[in-house]
Amino acid sequence: MKLLKELGIIVVSVALGLGVGAIITAATGYSVPAVFRELVRGAFSDMYRVAQTLTQATPILFTSLSFLIAFRAGLFNIGAEGQLFLGGFFAAWAGFTLSLPPVLHIVVCLFFGAAAGAVWGFIPGWLRARRGANEFVTTMMLSYVAIYLTSWLVSPGGPYHGHQWANQTARILSTAELPRMITGTQLSWGIVVGGLVALLLWYFLFRMPRGYELRAVGQNPLAAEYGGVDVAPTQILAMVLAGALAGLGGASEILGTHRRFIEGFSPGYGWDGIAGGLIARAHPIGAVFAALLMGALRAGGSAIDRAGVAPSDLAAVFQGLVILFVVAPELIRYLKRVRRRRRVHGRPEP
Template sequence: MTDQDKRPDTETRQDGDDSGAVTTTDQKPDAGKPAQDEPSIGQRFLRELTTGSTALTILSVVLALLIGAILIVVSDPDVHAAASYFFSRPGDTFAAMWTSASEAYAAMFSGAIIDFDEYTVGRALRPFADSLTYATPLIAAGLAVALAFRTGLLNIGAQGQLILGAILAGYIGFAIDLPPVVHVVVAMLAGFVGGAIWGGIAGFIKATRGAHEVIVTIMLNYIALFLLAYLLTTDPFQREGEDLPRSPFMLPTAELWRPIEGSRLNLGLVFALLAAVYTWWLLNRSTMGFRFKAVGFNPHAATTAGISVGRSYTTVMFICGGLAGIAGATQVMGTSLHLHGAIAEQLGFDAITVALLGRSSPIGTVLAAILFGALRAGATTMQAQTQTPIDIVLVVQALIVLFIAAPPLVRAVFRIKVRATRPVAPGSGGLA
């Protein structure tokens, strides 16, 4: 997000509109701090937090959680039971509705951030570690989508790129003997390369044959899925003496270090954050990133300026694929510790919502990934405690993104008065 304040592109325009519109309703005390000439990252972060787009994000999340609560309430058997005698004792129905929603969300909170039932600080914070574990692949895969957005490409293929990354990193991890540290680095690189090849194919076809990257990446997702399923039926990818579609465990030298006992939080988070720093550097401090953004903003103008659009597409998809590949590598080397058919879960698709929520900036993507990781971790606990199906997360996630994508809608819901808003046209580079 930080970089966007400087650059005139579609998103900034949108943000500009929002900040004028919504800040008044959501002033934080910190906003009054005097700004220096060259604001530090911390100050920019604070400013970002208090500008309109953040307020809009918060309102969207609240609205999405509210709708999620409605869904929880209407499907709760206790509520149905109380509603059957609604006209004799209506209070019971409302009490049941309140219990249903509040218990579910309380369980979600305790599963995502702090568990107040635990007595030591370390154990009480374990849920947050779980959230970060879920966030790790989302960060890297979200970056893969976000970076493509900035270049004007819609990378729907993070799923497939992630699978290829997991295949290569996993294979290096369980089949090849290497010294400690080196093994992790080599496997991680292999993950990057695997994803990069898959992404690069889509970029190359787009650059040379003009095929729409959305179609190509969707199809590559399926091909990757079947490739993984096929490999898991072959001997090199199966455990010895078994005929099940799962690989041997990672060799100890290839496992990512887990600092907290009893939690799956692992070194993968550091790799994901490094990927975010790299993406930030690429977009804001490198010539290549400048080219990417130029292409994303206006490919015709970029061509006129002497930038090869085709080469930019290929390169950026190569890098995006690599980032998603890292997500796959952290999944296999840090979280599941072996390859299996569902290694990619729905991560590649969640990554799209993460990048949208993070407004395609590296910092925003990291924060969005942590939020969705927390939702996921919380929902797991919620399902265990209140039998509310975990899929409520998908609903909330989708709603958040829909609301964020259409600021006028959220304003209408919360009756926020705005000066005449101009709809933001999504060009090839704009995303929402």
């Protein structure tokens, strides 16, 4: 029952966001039915497009998990984008430098990506827990640092500039490639890794004592402290995990989709993770569905552009509106109250 109620709120919030999105679409002179038709068609109409939606959803799943694990501990990881870039670079580095047997190589590369992200989560986590520095500012700042750093590594003059005309590294060895799930598409087994990680995270948060402690710190740090939880190490752990998850997302994207580190390879998957984590109401299993929704918006967005119906960035506007409504569950309760009051007073419904 509680689950149904939560789901109802999310569905209404998404509908409200898309509704306001439709108004903006009409106001800027585009055809609302055409936009929504192409959005759905571009995301789901055939196997290739479904694969494209899933491909886009994969990194978003990881960054959604990254956002929500920090959020569960009462912290805000706004810097998943930078952690994703660092994770992607170090996975690629391990991919073209080390030579290992096939499956092991992939695991090692994923580990390198997660570790790089974890370091980038540890710094703001430590600064927050030990020095009181707002993690929403420091994660954002460190995100810029990571993006410029990886960009320098592959730019002309940088140590890993692997191509004459594009800022990217050399290709990873074939042993490090995450294989494609469907040939002819970009969809890799990264999405399965993501699903497994989501399950693991659910188990950690809701079935393990450390996960319970982490949630307790998020609910009320003082009460948790009184109950015997070490708040500072728990906060640091949450940020390290958040960084590792985003780093893993970058690694899976590089090993599965691009097979080399490319400057600016993420069109904003880190930011999508904030939206995904919020739409999922910080639940790891919910994040799978939220990531699918975000992935569909990205895939459908490119489709409305290709079809010449409207610019692809209209989908980003929809995303922003959806989460603006998702973060205010009280709005729906408020609208309901107003309706009930009207009914009681016998006034006609609007």
